[in-house]
Amino acid sequence: MTWLITGGAGYIGSHVVRAMAEAGEPVAVLDDLSSGVRDRLPAEVPLVHGSTLDRELLDTTFAELEVTGVVHLAAKKQVGESVEQPLRYYRENVHGLTELLEAVVAAGIRNFLFSSSAAVYGMPDVELVTEDLPGAPMNPYGETKLAGEWLVRAVGQAHALSTACLRYFNVAGATRPELADTGVFNIIPMMFERITHGEAPRIFGDDYATPDGTCIRDYIHVEDLASAHLAVARRLSAQPEPGDLTVNIGTGQGVSVREMADLIGEISGHPELSPVVEPRRAGDPARVVGSTELIAKELGWSARHGVRAMVESAWEGWCLHHPEARG
Numbered sequence: 001m002t003w004l005i006t007g008g009a010g011y012i013g014s015h016v017v018r019a020m021a022e023a024g025e026p027v028a029v030l031d032d033l034s035s036g037v038r039d040r041l042p043a044e045v046p047l048v049h050g051s052t053l054d055r056e057l058l059d060t061t062f063a064e065l066e067v068t069g070v071v072h073l074a075a076k077k078q079v080g081e082s083v084e085q086p087l088r089y090y091r092e093n094v095h096g097l098t099e100l101l102e103a104v105v106a107a108g109i110r111n112f113l114f115s116s117s118a119a120v121y122g123m124p125d126v127e128l129v130t131e132d133l134p135g136a137p138m139n140p141y142g143e144t145k146l147a148g149e150w151l152v153r154a155v156g157q158a159h160a161l162s163t164a165c166l167r168y169f170n171v172a173g174a175t176r177p178e179l180a181d182t183g184v185f186n187i188i189p190m191m192f193e194r195i196t197h198g199e200a201p202r203i204f205g206d207d208y209a210t211p212d213g214t215c216i217r218d219y220i221h222v223e224d225l226a227s228a229h230l231a232v233a234r235r236l237s238a239q240p241e242p243g244d245l246t247v248n249i250g251t252g253q254g255v256s257v258r259e260m261a262d263l264i265g266e267i268s269g270h271p272e273l274s275p276v277v278e279p280r281r282a283g284d285p286a287r288v289v290g291s292t293e294l295i296a297k298e299l300g301w302s303a304r305h306g307v308r309a310m311v312e313s314a315w316e317g318w319c320l321h322h323p324e325a326r327g
């Protein structure tokens with residue numbers, strides 16, 4: 001029994017690979033290394049260098065590695081880029097998934113986990129986002145994740161696959177500095193970058209209907225996210241009948257942008273760089289915090305790490321790639 005982890009050389013994928021391998025699950029990786037890095041993987045984990053768009057490669061890989069389950073993380077993930085390049089995002093994220101699922105069905109693979117995102121919810125106007133809210137993505141990236149979920153569930157039903165769609169909230173932190181996210185696409189690295197250049201972190205809007213006026217998000221430590229994948233993978237392979245599980249993966253705790261800026265100032269050793277407030281950005285919902293009830297009920301799983309551990313470990317990873325940040 002082998003789990004093939006697509007996108008396993010990426011930020012989240014490399015954590016999932018380690019969590020599953022350390023728990024004794026046989027794993028292999030398929031990654032085109034477009035943003036992934038070989039060195040993130042333990043030496044003993046086989047890497048197939050190629051794309052989910054390459055059907056022939058998928059067929060050979062499934063046969064040669066005797067794959068029995070797939071954890072599909074490979075995707076393009078930048079919201080802004082998806083607005084500029086929707087065709088590329090639909091091709092990589094939806095067409096890539098279609099090719100992969102065709103190969104999965106042809107090979108008789110029975111278990112399939114899909115990396116979805118809280119981006120499927122768009123601008124939810126609720127205290128806690130539950131999985132039954134209708135999808136209303138605000139950009140092509142979120143659309144590809146929602147379309148991906150539909151496809152995964154439909155194929156699961158039609159071909160008797162056990163499937164899971166995991167809706168990640170804001171992923172942060174690292175189990176070790178070398179595995180940290182190197183992109184600067186979300187609030188934590190964006191604030192680190194400002195601080196590294198001696199500039200105050202920016203807050204986009206402080207007139208939202210939240211206690212301190214800044215937007216609120218749910219951050220999940222990547223180590224917790226990886227442990228959730230292991231729990232879901234084991235559930236899928238143990239369940240006697242095929243079925244789908246669509247769950248939020250977050251902490252259920254909201255952290256405001258101002259709270260995050262203060263914490264980042266403290267942990268980076270630059271509390272004097274107090275944040276500057278700029279106008280709101282278009283399309284930023286005031287509050288997106290996930291309900292964690294369903295995953296707790298279904299799997300008995302909950303996150304263990306708080307936001308401080310996320311920022312501390314993310315800062316260590318940032319400093320590895322930006323030694324000048326320590327000043």
Ligand SMILES: NC(=O)c1ccc[n+]([C@@H]2O[C@H](COP(=O)([O-])OP(=O)(O)OC[C@H]3O[C@@H](n4cnc5c(N)ncnc54)[C@H](O)[C@@H]3O)[C@@H](O)[C@H]2O)c1
Nearest residue numbers: 007009010011012032033034035036051052074075117171
């Ligand atoms: N980082 C987050 O906060 C977040 C939040 C919600 C969902 N997600 C989803 O989690 C998954 C992993 O994200 P990440 O943050 O680790 O990003 P990442 O860019 O670090 O990892 C993506 C990996 O997939 C590989 N890849 C991309 N397209 C491929 C293709 N067509 N074929 C084979 N490999 C391909 C890349 O080389 C990379 O290793 C993505 O599906 C992303 O949409 C991420």
